[in-house]
Amino acid sequence: MVRPSAKVVLISAIASGQGKTTTTAALARKLVKLGKTVRVFKTGPDFIDPMMLERACGSAVHSLDLWMVGQADSEGMLARAALDTDVILIEGVMGLYDGNPSSADLARAFGVPVVAVLDASAMAQTVGALAMGLRDFGPVHLAGVIANRIASEGHAKMVAAAMRDIPLLGSQRRQDEALPERHLGLVLPQEVDRIEAILDTMADSLELDMQAWDALPETSFELQDHSSQHVAQSAASLAGKTIAIARDAAFAFIYPANIECLIGLGAELVFFSPLADEAIPAQAEALYLPGGYPELHAKTLTQASNWLASLHAAHAQGMPILAECGGMMAITEGLVDQQEQSWPMAGILPGKVIMQKRLAALGAQALATPQGELRGHTFHYSRFETSLAASSYTIKHSTQQQGEAIYKIGNVRASYFHAYFASNPAATAALFLRDKI
Known part of the structure; x- marks a missing residue:
């Protein structure tokens, strides 16, 4: 049986509004600019975030869900993506443990490590406590943290020092120009002026620890023609x-x-x-x-x-x-x-x-x-x-x-x-x- 593999992470947070979509889009675009082939998936039912993520990575974004899509078909999509992809990013939904099934359930089902996006705008060392809580509550394999809305280099250093044994994979500065939203979520990408420039700026502002990123293990999947x-x-x-x-x-x-x-x-x-x-x-x-x-x-x-x-x-x-x-x-x-x-x-x-x-x-x-x-x-x-x-x-x-x-x-x-x-x-x-x- 073929077991294709790729570097795969599920990007989650403690709640909605932490910047999961922004960070996933920025990371996808950054890796593409570094010459990586990137596929992005979205946890659970969603239409709008996948459109924005598609613009960031350049390929269609499918939903993964243990109930609606089913575990077999979800794994089949991941396996087929891993055949010709360097990196697979899976954006979570709500908080890591919210919902039934949750983003954590999906990560555990496929052995995928989790990267937590944490809004550090009103805290510093407490980011470490949140990260350890996310890791241990499930538990999940928490591969690292991306700290969002960082104010300065000194702020980022305080956050990194508090992480103990959890890697700070990256940090994202506060954005002057964010992805616009309306009542159902993000504004559709085709309606946003300068969307490509905004995505490029977001990617450039994401400080990624490439040594820590490269050290992340690959995940393999069973390739069976379920769907x-x-x-x-x-x-x-x-x-x-x-x-x-x-x-x-x-x-x-x-x-x-x-x-x-x-x-x-x-x-x-x-x-x-x-x-x-x-x-x-x-x-x-x-x-x-x-x-x-x-x-x-x-x-x-x-x-x-x-x-x-x-x-x-x-x-x-x-x-x-x-x-x-x-x-x-x-x-x-x-x-x-x-x-x-x-x-x-x-x-x-x-x-x-x-x-x-x-x-x-x-x-x-x-x-x-x-x-x-x-x-x-x-x-x-x-x-x-x-x-x-x-x-x-x-x-x-x-x-x-x-x-x-x-x-x-x-x-x-x-x-x-x-x-x-x-x-x-x-x-x-x-x-x-x-x-x-």
């Missing part, structure tokens, strides 16, 4: 089918694995932009409207006459339509944005979506289907007020309680639920077939 086998079993399901996928700033939340799964199932994919007022491509036999930020582009969407006419024609013709989260929001009767301004939407689903300041739902969920469980997650800051009764509900992974409503109206299936297609390719195929809706 392609169960896709191949259903490969004929979408053979010859053309699926149109909306893809622009309003419909940007698509797992790379979802695209790969549809292709593996035999589908031909065509992309179009509702924001550019492009109609659904004429050859399409099914439509996928992924999540995104329709609330930020509501005015443009209301004026996109070609897109709206093609959507209504597709619905009238019985085309299978899957609308996830932002995709669902765009086909309701109306949307109230965060400025409390109302916008008419496509009007396929009765009811209106109302944006709110607090988080409405977050977490891993699963949908029961005739083909078995389809896994995914939910994350949104809005609520949907509708007279339409739910056809079914997802189940929350953490509590096994009722999750998101699934709405069906004719050929349309819509929900706040984001499905991870590769968790059940057969169930995925059924979402895009007329006789399965």
Whole structure:
């Protein structure tokens, strides 16, 4: 059995907001500039951070998750990446031990060392205490610490002296220009002016102890063709089918694995932009409207006459339509944005979506289907007020309680639920077939 290996670290922290994404992006870009081949993965369900990390390293960023993706498929992705990669960085989610499964669980499952990003802006020696607590609580193999928001060289020396037997792998100075954020996380990279320059500056400001970095061991993985086998079993399901996928700033939340799964199932994919007022491509036999930020582009969407006419024609013709989260929001009767301004939407689903300041739902969920469980997650800051009764509900992974409503109206299936297609390719195929809706 082939066991490819690479230098692999999982980058985590004590909590969100410590600078994991910034540090992972800076480290990836720095290593690329040093001539290393770098792949980055993201722990758990996420769309936005992977887009930024992709810009930093130059290749698609997939999710790893012991439940949603599965341990076998997660290890398969790591093994295939290790075949031709010098360094694999895995960005954690929340704090190291938060969630079930947690980032620590994933690191232990694959024998991957952890690098802790700790915000040192309001402390010095206490960074050492936090690092030892992170290491010993699990425990995990803590390979070192990157101290973030360091004020000066003297500050960095105090932190390093307090680390005892834990290496200070690097330090990052406070940034004058940070990655901008909004209500769902980072601003999409294509919307950030000078994004490449910002990433280069971040990389240059990361002081990395190359001797300590080079001393980190390599991790090996079992290379078995897990995922392609169960896709191949259903490969004929979408053979010859053309699926149109909306893809622009309003419909940007698509797992790379979802695209790969549809292709593996035999589908031909065509992309179009509702924001550019492009109609659904004429050859399409099914439509996928992924999540995104329709609330930020509501005015443009209301004026996109070609897109709206093609959507209504597709619905009238019985085309299978899957609308996830932002995709669902765009086909309701109306949307109230965060400025409390109302916008008419496509009007396929009765009811209106109302944006709110607090988080409405977050977490891993699963949908029961005739083909078995389809896994995914939910994350949104809005609520949907509708007279339409739910056809079914997802189940929350953490509590096994009722999750998101699934709405069906004719050929349309819509929900706040984001499905991870590769968790059940057969169930995925059924979402895009007329006789399965």
